[in-house]
Amino acid sequence: MPESKSNEATDGRGRGLPALTVQELEDGRQHILAVARSLFQKDGYDAVTIRKIMEHTSRSPMMFYRYFSNKRAVIRYIWADILAAFFEHCTKSIASIQSPELRLEAFLRAAIHFWLERPDDFRILYLNQDRLESDEDSYFAHEPEGYEQSAIIDELLLDWNPEMANQDLQLARQYIIINMLGISFSLIVLPELPWKPASTLIDETINSIFLWLNSQVSKDGSIDTQ
Known part of the structure; x- marks a missing residue:
């Protein structure tokens, strides 16, 4: 799989949050990937926003950046x-x-x-x-x-x-x-x-x-x- 830049929220979109464990990172990624894959199939990649993906995972949009650098990475x-x-x-x-x-x-x-x-x-x-x-x-x-x-x-x-x-x-x-x-x-x-x-x-x-x-x-x- 493509490499992730980091598992720490150290930028302005998640400053101060503790680093995720390896298992937490993997579980979160897999959840986001499953949701995104379903949405991409249904609505098309360009029509799906990060906000929409995260809404379907019951996480805030800013939490996305703890798992992926951008939508293209997904x-x-x-x-x-x-x-x-x-x-x-x-x-x-x-x-x-x-x-x-x-x-x-x-x-x-x-x-x-x-x-x-x-x-x-x-x-x-x-x-x-x-x-x-x-x-x-x-x-x-x-x-x-x-x-x-x-x-x-x-x-x-x-x-x-x-x-x-x-x-x-x-x-x-x-x-x-x-x-x-x-x-x-x-x-x-x-x-x-x-x-x-x-x-x-x-x-x-x-x-x-x-x-x-x-x-x-x-x-x-x-x-x-x-």
Whole structure:
């Protein structure tokens, strides 16, 4: 999870209050996170204020700063929690599969199905743009709990075909992510469009990914895996 600056109320918004114990800090954060997550899903991130969050926790608005530095920190905790669940789900889905090709395919299917089964999490993560709060701040995507975890895709690609080591792995990973998010976005955010069955679209998306990957390794005369 993203690190907190401090657990002491030493600024003007909580001066003089004793430091929270580790357990008090964790319990308070989890309560605030649960309330904020529900409100973000219901009303949208921009429409939810710190005051509104704290009203639903039966705490004063100024108590918020004992747990988080700002509202952006709250959604980043939620993003980290969602991505941790995502990668845990995908990793478990391929744990017992031996074939490198089937492992890669199973990962792709698990990733897409995860978002289709948790559309609210998809919206929170991908329909709320990250912003920097200060010059010292960094984007969530650059944090260890962010997209560094997508390195598992590189590992799957290298297992699928060692020739990928001679290719642009970053491009391949981004191509896969764009395709997975593209179908998920379309089916979740635009459900009113006359889509073909999700299973059909998922099959075609995965076929397209493998065709593209094979085209990349075939440029150097490598043998296709399909």
